[in-house]
Amino acid sequence: MEKINYYNISIAEVNNFKDQGLRPKLALHACCAPCSSHTLEFLTPFFAVTIVYQNSNIYPKAEFKKRRDEVERFVREFNIKNNQDVKVVFLPYDHEAFMKELRVFASEKEGGKRCHLCYEKRIVEALKYGSENGFDYATTTLTISRQKNSQVINAIAKKIAPRYPNIKYFYSDFKKKAGLLRVREMKKEYNLYQQEYCGCEYSYRDTVLARNNKKDTENR
Numbered sequence: 001m002e003k004i005n006y007y008n009i010s011i012a013e014v015n016n017f018k019d020q021g022l023r024p025k026l027a028l029h030a031c032c033a034p035c036s037s038h039t040l041e042f043l044t045p046f047f048a049v050t051i052v053y054q055n056s057n058i059y060p061k062a063e064f065k066k067r068r069d070e071v072e073r074f075v076r077e078f079n080i081k082n083n084q085d086v087k088v089v090f091l092p093y094d095h096e097a098f099m100k101e102l103r104v105f106a107s108e109k110e111g112g113k114r115c116h117l118c119y120e121k122r123i124v125e126a127l128k129y130g131s132e133n134g135f136d137y138a139t140t141t142l143t144i145s146r147q148k149n150s151q152v153i154n155a156i157a158k159k160i161a162p163r164y165p166n167i168k169y170f171y172s173d174f175k176k177k178a179g180l181l182r183v184r185e186m187k188k189e190y191n192l193y194q195q196e197y198c199g200c201e202y203s204y205r206d207t208v209l210a211r212n213n214k215k216d217t218e219n220r
């Protein structure tokens, strides 16, 4: 598959409207505070951003609450430091309903079919919320993650965006042009909580439990 430069596409898109003095409304699906950091820094000069926090993939609920509260704190501090007015909308948490279709892919490795469906469901929430609430664009922070393939995420968005014809999808590759470096810097600057696993119980099993088991074996 030929690689598409989504970073260049995102810059061309903002250039389309910024010279006209426009500041479109963007519904941003955000997974966590670290992934929101540079993403907001990138987007807020061009867009009036509202974070749509829908991450029912996260298990257990205590971890969901921790990440949700951290996003709220980060946005509050980001707004003060940068004289911005980013808003956050929290959609209801329903882990069992969210995981229903994903469980068939329980044994898939991270990055496989289970994750593709998980990305899709969360991008849909941003498109749906944006299209029902008068937004111009929707997108996700997911392309900033080192562990996630931006080509795959944008291809999924391309497939589902036509279902929401009254809103545009903002294609992105936030990790490009030192995006990841800025995440590292901003994590320190805002003292952000960094989770140890992606989100669902399967990622917990495959990262945290696997690491602990390895340590136990080494200590024997």
Ligand code: SF4
Residues within 6 Å of the ligand: 057, 058, 102, 110, 111, 114, 115, 116, 118, 119, 198, 199, 200, 201, 202, 203
């Ligand atoms: S590993 Fe992450 S992206 Fe994949 S299904 Fe679990 S929570 Fe979703």
